[in-house]
Amino acid sequence: MKVWYDACTGKHTRYGAAIGKCLRKRGHEFIFTTREHPDTLPLMKILGEKPIVVGKYNPSNLTSRLRESAERIIEFSKLFEKNKPDVAIAHQSVELCRTAFGLGIPIILTADTPHALAVNRLTIPFAHTVVVSEALPKSFNRTYCAKRVQPFRGVDEVAWIQEFKPTKIAAKKPLIVLRQIETKAAYAKGKNDSAKTLAEQLAELGNVHLLERYNGEGAEFSQKAAFEDSASLIANADLVVSYGGTISREAALQGVPSIAVGDMAKTPVNMYLTRRGFPLFITQEHKVIGIAKQYMGKKFDVSAKLAALENPVDVIVKVVESLKV
Secondary structure (H helix, E strand, C coil): CEEEEEECCHHHHHHHHHHHHHHHHCCCEEEEEEEECCCHHHHHHHHCCCCEEEEECCCCCHHHHHHHHHHHHHHHHHHCCCCCCCEEEECCCHHHHHHHHHHCCCEEEECCCCCCHHHHHHHHHHCCEEEEECCCCHHHHHHCCCCCEEEECCCCCHHHHCCCCCCCCCCCCCEEEEECCCCCCHHHCCCCCCHHHHHHHHCCCCEEEEECCCCCCHHHCCCCCCCCCHHHHHHCCCEEEECCHHHHHHHHHCCCCEEEECHHHCCHHHHHHHHCCCCEEEECHHHHHHHHHHHCCCCCCCHHHHHHCCCHHHHHHHHHHHCCC
8 A cells, every 4th residue: 555644843753753664564555654853863874764845944933834834734635636545654744634635535644742833723624534542532533523533552652662662862860851842833832941040940859951852033943953763862861850751751761760841741641551550750840859859860661661552553553554445
């Protein structure tokens, strides 16, 4: 089969690479697309992928977002006008969904962020099948009119962490990795960015490595100083603190104590890992230092717990092959 995957962010890129690796092994053709973004192209190089680059991420304002999205859809429609894929897969790429739906291509989606209201509304109703963690409440699928839902026992990050072999990174110890909030995401509008203040507080406990989302504002956002392989970085850390969910789960799945901060940290998938004994602690900013002192440097053996989780890639591949005519 001919399978198309579109990656819009770093997380999507890792997910797509894991899915592509499995599909290629099974003899399928894999078309990997992405857009210009601070994380996608550098990570593609690290992962050895050579994607088709279509469009760019420009979150300067609502008009720029809409225009860039529309232009990507037009380019995709030209790309696949005479040679359509058999199936399209994405972690909620709006442009893939609109293009594939318009061209009659069945869509398989992954989704794990209930608070991403805009993206959920613009993607899930188009999908043939939504593959989601069993952690998500059934109301999530009903709210966004998911046609078919295929739950799995785990979280999305298992797809690339289960067999991940991190690179050794020389860093001054103890190493604390702090991830800034996704400042330009629609769901973060109105949220305060306190990462630098928290970094100053954590500096009393160790060497703080602040992972900033962007270097500059508006059209200059893509001029990031240097890309870092965050999955390897956190594997070498003594503690991870994050305003985002992905890096917290990547750390916890590798046995590195992780603190997820703020209201958006209380996501079903974060709480799912916490309940299963992974070292992921959900709290507010004023309690971070106390938890950090208690757990920093305590590596947890979670290998058995990780092996017991279901890899969503296997589930996705089964859905893909069930669509074969």
